[in-house]
Amino acid sequence: MIFEVWAPKATAVELYALGGRRAMSPGERGWWSAEVEGAEHGTPYAFAVDGDGPYPDPRTRRQPEGVFGQSMVYDHAHFTWSDHDWKGRDLRGGVIYELHVGTFTAEGTFAAAIEKLPHLVELCVDFVEVMPVVPVPGGRNWGYDGVDLYAVNETYGGPDGLKSFVDACHRAGIGVILDVVYNHLGPSGNFLRPFGPYFSGFDGSYWGEAVNLDGPESDEVRRYFIGNALQWLRDFHIDGLRLDAVHALHDKRAKHLLAELSEEVDALACFVGRPLSLIAESDLNDPRMVRSVDAGGLGMTAQWNDDVHHALHCAVSGESHGYYEDFAQLSALAKVLTQGVVHDGSYSNFRARAHGQSFAGVPGHRLVACLQNHDQIGNRPVGDRLPIPALKLGAGLLLTSPFTPMLFMGEEWGTHTPFFFFSDHVEPELRESEGTRREREFDGFGYVWEAPNPSDEETFLRSKLDWSEVKEEAHWSLLCWYRDLIALRKALPELSDPRLDRVRVEVDPLGKWLLMWRGALAVTANFSLESVTLPLTPGTVLLASDDPVVMGEEGLRMPAQSLVISRSTRK
Template identity: 55%
Template sequence: MTVFEVWVPEKTVKLRIDGTDRDMERGDDGWWRLDVPDAGPGTDYSYVLTEHDSPLPDPRSKWQPDGVHGPSRVYDHAAYPWSDGAWTGRQLPGSVLYELHVGTFTPQGTFDAAVERLDHLVELGIDMVELLPVNSFNGEYNWGYDGVCWFAPHEAYGGPDGLKRFVDACHQRGLGVVLDVVYNHFGPSGAYAPMFAPYLSSAGANPWGDSVNLDGPESEEVRRYIIDSVLSWLRDYHVDALRLDAVHALVDHNAVHLLEQMAVEVDSLSVHVGRPLALIAESDLNDPKLITPRAATGYGLDAQWADDVHHALHTLLTGERQGYYGDFGSLECLETVLTSAFFHAGTWSSFRRRNHGRPVDRTRVPGHRFVAYLQNHDQIGNRAIGDRLSATLSPGLLKIGATLLLTSPFTPMLFMGEEWAASNPWQFFTSHPEPELAEAVQTGRRREFASHGWAETEVPDPQDPATFQRSKLDWSELGKPGHAEILDLYKRLITLRREHTDLTDPRLDKVEVWHGDQYVVMRRGRCLVAANLAAVPQTVSLKAVPSKVLLATEPGVVLQRDRVELPAETAVVVYAR
């Protein structure tokens, strides 16, 4: 027997099964319910609103086998034969993350195909795999941020069972799973939930669509909708952590913010399932309140992305200064982010034309609460042609960037293919079936980059299937000259990070950085990291007596009394007495 339930506070609704409409009973809480004894798992169903004759999918659908416009299908979470009973979870502190997009990680673009590449991640030394959003969206392929069904995995990837097989396989290999989720807006096509109830706010919109109703009339059920989705991914799919997209776009004026409420309920679930669960925010606010414990009046999230670390590294390595990169690029800036995470911390932002951010308390906030990266889906895919660092940087500078990231006090994250300097771009792609929406995306993308000086002919058409195909990883590159060398360095760096506790010490106030003419040195306990960014050799002061070289990105490093001779574009990690 299946109990069908749907929240429709101001309209009448019927359940449709096998072409027959069935009356439902309305409760005082605005929920309509009906028990159907013969509707077991696999039964297709939809709802019909009085003001809309066409059948609509369930806003809480667990399975959309025919896409976001089709009927929902009854799915029984308890029926899946999990084999990860011995899995005790993975702590975020000390972990190395790996971000991937299911559709472009392999030629097949499915959960099952991704499983076949997990051993590569284990050999690399990855601890947690972070998936870009996988809940249902319209079309076959997409970045995932246009999702409209917040409980149902995308069918083209493998649907609910496919995601469970992927998580199960990760856990069997000792890999945790982080899932990227989007609760700040619904996608532009197939968002039927707002037709049932006031899921959207009348207060305004964000850059991606209408804001979600978190604090207006009837908002309690909307908040419950989001938190139930959060709990479902963690409980029903055994996911270990969630990355919350653009939380600065969650407009909530309640005394208890949605993020705090979310953290409380996830902590409770963690106790129930007996394994650590984490929430990681993406935020444009540079506000440590997100990761401040609730006992200290924070929201109590476990970590947040640290864009300022990326910007500091990217601009220093590439020399780019356009747009929001304008304030970054100096060695002083790099020193600030390596010791404090935020560059803008109550300081002037020329891009925003105002002061931005708040300082991090380096004595109380551990570095592992900041997820740092050289590259990610946004910082590659939102470039006009989706070019990776490997398209412009020399091998020497690529190695320096990897060394600084993986010896930093933060939780490092790699973007798929970064570890072997993948040569393919990762571009913005969509597959909207609606001609009007497709044209709007094409036009908007070209206008956006024209304002940054890119010619329209240089911006790939997001709707062109070739744009999607170009973004797929070429796994044949792993053993090729140049690529294999970078891969070996990433493996050695991750191993070194794990072997030396000084390199995973999260105390920001224990990080010391100094710099000179195109060189920088970072001290992490007895481990010193020195990088020569110049195109000529340099002798760099270590302010300590090195005893041995732990890792060098190139041969030719020479240790002296309290200094080291570095070849051009070289980084070294040394151990000091």
């Protein structure tokens, strides 16, 4: 077989394989190659560049010994798929479920996650969104410190494990979205630098050095990332990618990397015959992110919408510290439900400047919204989640909103399990400084930082879901509430209608209640600790979070901290 590697500045590149060391031949545009008879699927190999190394292949498909070990030849054709009838799933109308493989089950593997798919089928979610699965240093990590971007973490089950998980999801009727990180690489085990100008030479964000998307020799660097995205969608049958922190991509070219990626993914979708989605995480509040390329946008299918999360969180928790200060009033929740964002060019107190742009004309399904996610829980010092009463209210509003809703693992039954930030760096200086670095990252957010040590194994183990909780009455009741909400959303077209201009919202001047109209459906939320009566004409109650609910001549009488969905009209 032929081995290839890009090393445009090297004067000599050597291949280690089958017990020998072979000189590679230079080719066009910085590519080197060598043919090795007898090399095949499962053959270990590595490269040396100008005498330094050996290093893993920058495009390694398998790292069986971890980020510091040799690469291994991996032939995608060796896996047998059973999802031949899978036609894909459109993001529109879908419900997403985010999970972290290492903490979703006690075993922390793809195989164990497959055993939990019946739970997700009964919950009636349409997609699972898997946090990054590329190799990381040590045995535990969120995944955003990844290197070897073409490979899969062996701790989870390696490339065959991921394929088995995707195959099982498709057989269960569930699409798979994979979280990928292209704005930086992890600080440990990153061996790209000896091969070529993969980096720009300056800090692109808090998390690391900017990748070289627009400087000299950047054509191949861009192909490195675009080729990676296409690999997941084509060779692993992934249905969509969630692109981490795209605002940290530094690209001044006329055609942005995201626009180029969008065009490539559209072409691949035509070839594989199923829809492929790109979901950007962006804090810019810029509607160009989700506009088509031919309309001057970046072509993303959707983007995460933090404004919805912040407004929901404030409404159900009462918190107003840090960035929550801009969302503390119910008027902020009313605005996001009808206009998509709060910061549409308005002033942000947290940023001390104007922020964002109007999303007028953007359908709600292009905005992925949540009540909880890995960041919003894990970025809190003690990884604490919302209590069950808050989850009932928040889920009721989220799952009747015009957006694409996303849940975070365990949320649906109100798990007490925290989700901490954890890592397992090999280098002592990284292990010892991780907690301090994390505290420094959130300076000014209003937290008293008393977080457990991210490097302690116990921090990771405490983050694993406790599935035995589901059997307890309070947790089972909440799970049934989530199931009923998703089922109602799928049964009534008004609830999945993405047109923001069709949503009407009224709020109590005293901040006790909110009334959202979805066509003829009234979604009423009582945030106060006392019962309230909303001025609605008698109608049919379709779903209520708590009893007793009375629909009488005076209106809708609701208990404290409750939510009701009904067919009603305004009195």
